Amino acid sequence: MSGNLVIVESPAKAKTIEKFLGKDFKVVSSFGHIRDLSKKNIGIDIKNGFTPEYIIPDEKKKVVAGLRKSSREVSTIWLASDEDREGEAIAWHLMKVLDLSDDVTKRIVFHEITKEAIEAAINNPRSVNMDLVNAQQARRVLDRLVGFEISPILWKKVQPALSAGRVQSVAVRLLVEREREIISFLPVSSFRIQGDFIFRTSNGTEGLLKAEASQKFNDNNDGEEFLRLCSSALFRVSDIVVKPGSKSPAPPFTTSTLQQEAYRKLGFPVAQTMAVAQKLYESGRITYMRTDSTNLSQMAINTTAKLIISEFGDKYSRPRQYKTRTKGAQEAHEAIRPTYIETSEVGGAGNEKRLYELIWKRTIASQMSNAEIERTTITIGMSNTSIPFLAHGEVIKFDGFLKVYRESTDTNGENGDSSLIPPVTRGMSLSYDMITATEKYTTPPPRYTEASLVKRMEELGIGRPSTYAPVISTIQNRGYVVKENRTGEKRRIRLIVLKEGALKRSEKNELFGAEKSKLFPKDIGIIVNDFLVENFKDIFDYHFTANIEIQFDEIADGKLSWSDMLEKFYEPFHIRVTDTLNKSERKTAERKLGYDQNTGKPVYVKMGKFGPVARLGDVSEDEKPKFASLLKGQLIETITLDEAIALFRLPRTLGEFENRELVVGTGRFGPYVRHDDKFYSLKKDIDDPYSITLEKAIELVLGKREEDKNKVINTFGEIVILKGRYGPYISYRKNNYKIPRGADPLSLTEEECMKIIEKGNNKKKS
DNA sequence: CAGTGAGCGAGCTTCCGCTTGACTT
Numbered sequence: 186m187s188g189n190l191v192i193v194e195s196p197a198k199a200k201t202i203e204k205f206l207g208k209d210f211k212v213v214s215s216f217g218h219i220r221d222l223s224k225k226n227i228g229i230d231i232k233n234g235f236t237p238e239y240i241i242p243d244e245k246k247k248v249v250a251g252l253r254k255s256s257r258e259v260s261t262i263w264l265a266s267d268e269d270r271e272g273e274a275i276a277w278h279l280m281k282v283l284d285l286s287d288d289v290t291k292r293i294v295f296h297e298i299t300k301e302a303i304e305a306a307i308n309n310p311r312s313v314n315m316d317l318v319n320a321q322q323a324r325r326v327l328d329r330l331v332g333f334e335i336s337p338i339l340w341k342k343v344q345p346a347l348s349a350g351r352v353q354s355v356a357v358r359l360l361v362e363r364e365r366e367i368i369s370f371l372p373v374s375s376f377r378i379q380g381d382f383i384f385r386t387s388n389g390t391e392g393l394l395k396a397e398a399s400q401k402f403n404d405n406n407d408g409e410e411f412l413r414l415c416s417s418a419l420f421r422v423s424d425i426v427v428k429p430g431s432k433s434p435a436p437p438f439t440t441s442t443l444q445q446e447a448y449r450k451l452g453f454p455v456a457q458t459m460a461v462a463q464k465l466y467e468s469g470r471i472t473y474m475r476t477d478s479t480n481l482s483q484m485a486i487n488t489t490a491k492l493i494i495s496e497f498g499d500k501y502s503r504p505r506q507y508k509t510r511t512k513g514a515q516e517a518h519e520a521i522r523p524t525y526i527e528t529s530e531v532g533g534a535g536n537e538k539r540l541y542e543l544i545w546k547r548t549i550a551s552q553m554s555n556a557e558i559e560r561t562t563i564t565i566g567m568s569n570t571s572i573p574f575l576a577h578g579e580v581i582k583f584d585g586f587l588k589v590y591r592e593s594t595d596t597n598g599e600n601g602d603s604s605l606i607p608p609v610t611r612g613m614s615l616s617y618d619m620i621t622a623t624e625k626y627t628t629p630p631p632r633y634t635e636a637s638l639v640k641r642m643e644e645l646g647i648g649r650p651s652t653y654a655p656v657i658s659t660i661q662n663r664g665y666v667v668k669e670n671r672t673g674e675k676r677r678i679r680l681i682v683l684k685e686g687a688l689k690r691s692e693k694n695e696l697f698g699a700e701k702s703k704l705f706p707k708d709i710g711i712i713v714n715d716f717l718v719e720n721f722k723d724i725f726d727y728h729f730t731a732n733i734e735i736q737f738d739e740i741a742d743g744k745l746s747w748s749d750m751l752e753k754f755y756e757p758f759h760i761r762v763t764d765t766l767n768k769s770e771r772k773t774a775e776r777k778l779g780y781d782q783n784t785g786k787p788v789y790v791k792m793g794k795f796g797p798v799a800r801l802g803d804v805s806e807d808e809k810p811k812f813a814s815l816l817k818g819q820l821i822e823t824i825t826l827d828e829a830i831a832l833f834r835l836p837r838t839l840g841e842f843e844n845r846e847l848v849v850g851t852g853r854f855g856p857y858v859r860h861d862d863k864f865y866s867l868k869k870d871i872d873d874p875y876s877i878t879l880e881k882a883i884e885l886v887l888g889k890r891e892e893d894k895n896k897v898i899n900t901f902g903e904i905v906i907l908k909g910r911y912g913p914y915i916s917y918r919k920n921n922y923k924i925p926r927g928a929d930p931l932s933l934t935e936e937e938c939m940k941i942i943e944k945g946n947n948k949k950k951s
Numbered sequence: 952c953a954g955t956g957a958g959c960g961a962g963c964t965t966c967c968g969c970t971t972g973a974c975t976t
Binding site: 196248272274321324325328329334339346347348349351353475648649651800809814853854856857864 | 952953954955956963964965966967968969970971972975976
């Protein structure tokens with residue numbers, strides 16, 4: 186028998202590699218891992234040295250059957266899974282499952298998909314590294330032990346179907362702790378002094394120089410006093426300092442930095458970034474999108490340099506290789522870059538074009554020269570105080586990489602990038618046009634976005650490129666956190682303006698605390714987090730992963746036995762598990778807020794069976810206590826007595842309309858008006874259920890009726906054909922049915938509708 | 952879809968990492 190079979194992890198990779206290798210090589214893919222721990226009995230024989238019980242998941246059976254068949258047809262099998270812990274384990278599982286002997290099996294690795302790299306790999310085969318495989322098994326088993334022993338505690342002590350894990354629980358913890366920092370943050374205000382100064386050059390041209398006092402003032406009296414000094418001071422340019430500086434480009438994209446920039450520049454949620462990148466990868470446009478490496482292949486560096494020189498000139502080219510600094514990086518792949526750097530644009534959907542352009546620019550910029558800049562600081566001295574005004578300016582002397590790409594930051598800086606330096610000279614005297622003291626409040630630390638959370642996780646070494654997006658989804662799906670917008674609140678800020686020698690005080694409104702697409706912890710996330718940190722402090726510590734990674738590395742180096750390592754971890758861990766199960770009470774986070782003045786009854790909030798609720802009255806009394814769900818955005822931790830009491834004012838009857846009651850309440854989908862058994866949602870941010878009037882409610886009912894009229898395309902008794910968000914559909918006895926493509930909703934007959942309905946019902950059953 | 956909060960109990964839920972479809976909306 187002759188012939189060669191190469192097995193890689195990804196089918197797109199298989200296709201590319203097949204082109205580089207000759208006819209004697211068939212290249213196939215394992216689609217990632219082919220085996221996993223059984224879900225029965227935790228999938229580990231704990232008493233027998235943590236022996237894993239591996240099974241082939243149903244969705245992988247077809248893949249494995251195909252691989253088995255192919256492997257029987259050749260004489261040599263090349264295991265070309267990635268060069269990292271997981272890849273080594275995949276290679277080992279393949280040997281086991283396909284029953285491959287050592288003498289027909291060769292393990293090869295390459296970090297880049299180039300002909301040279303692959304040929305070099307083929308010429309340097311090795312055997313499977315069992316130490317590395319064992320490090321992976323330790324990782325896998327530990328994650329299973331943590332996840333499958335702790336999650337059931339949550340089902341018992343908190344709520345069913347919850348989950349805990351080494352990675353997801355720390356992600357939630359980051360959000361909960363940040364939220365608490367924000368809750369306890371006390372804004373402090375100070376007065377910032379900004380001045381507009383007029384200068385006149387020797388040839389008579391006038392201009393404006395904006396500057397800020399080098400000191401802030403704690404209260405308005407101090408600020409006012411300073412402005413009085415300003416009103417009688419002589420101003421003079423006392424110093425001009427010019428400092429050269431340079432800016433270097435950011436390294437090429439990794440998964441994490443791509444997610445961050447795609448969020449900041451294109452507004453993509455991390456899952457969308459990965460879906461679009463996957464498309465680009467599959468169509469051969471970019472290299473692999475799940476990577477922690479900033480490395481570029483030599484070929485990519487060379488062709489990029491060529492392109493930069495021909496496009497922008499020699500001065501702009503500066504080839505460089507970036508070191509990956511990320512904790513725990515395994516660098517099995519290249520950085521994310523265009524496959525063909527010469528291609529600056531691709532076809533396809535708009536999002537693909539935009540993401541590709543981002544990747545292209547970032548890659549090009551990473552190989553370009555630094556930008557040379559000049560930072561100028563102008564000091565304006567005052568004759569009657571030592572506190573100067575300062576003006577900063579930045580001039581780009583050579584744009585370098587900035588010609589194509591500028592990295593965004595999470596904070597929308599208000600200090601504009603570059604400002605022209607006015608032509609002032611040292612010693613020049615100035616007069617003020619206007620000087621303003623403005624009250625500024627300090628701001629709490631920012632809430633996380635999906636992308637900034639990924640960044641933080643990467644810094645802590647928690648999670649891998651392939652799991653960032655899924656973890657972000659999991660913590661939202663479990664209800665631990667929610668991504669949403671918040672309208673801010675208004676506050677008054679004070680101003681003092683000096684103009685033409687006169688001081689004028691005033692106030693104005695400022696919006697603060699508005700959030701867009703930020704992650705907020707929900708009550709259940711807070712409760713679970715507190716429970717986990719209380720009972721498993723060391724495991725959900727931010728540094729737990731980093732610490733065990735050191736041990737995994739020792740296993741990989743053959744210095745530590747993986748079962749010994751697990752033994753050491755498991756013994757105290759399991760004792761904690763049983764203790765926690767035996768000891769702790771159910772966790773409901775109940776808080777007594779005080780008493781309702783009208784009824785004299787106590788008011789509580791807690792996590793109920795169906796979510797956070799407020800309770801009025803004690804359970805033991807003759808009367809049943811009243812319950813009311815908390816509103817969106819309210820937390821058990823922060824709700825006040827007054828807010829909780831307000832919840833019991835709903836539902837309330839507004840009056841009658843068309844001889845039926847109009848009731849306003851709040852339900853699962855927010856505030857609503859009920860009339861004649863029909864529900865009408867209150868308009869967001871316009872009406873609120875506590876203050877809405879009968880007139881406004883009637884308006885809402887009539888408005889909705891009008892809207893619904895426009896939605897109806899046709900009706901046959903109970904069958905109604907409607908216009909919906911996803912196109913026309915049939916509504917029949919409270920069920921909706923999709924109209925098949927091609928059918929004209931206007932000309933559908935009653936029989937045709939019935940057919941669609943029956944078909945839909947059959948589908949549901951099966 | 953707009954409610955629910957008595958209590959019991961069977962049977963289910965769950966992890967992290969590696970990879971893509973096959974689904975429906």
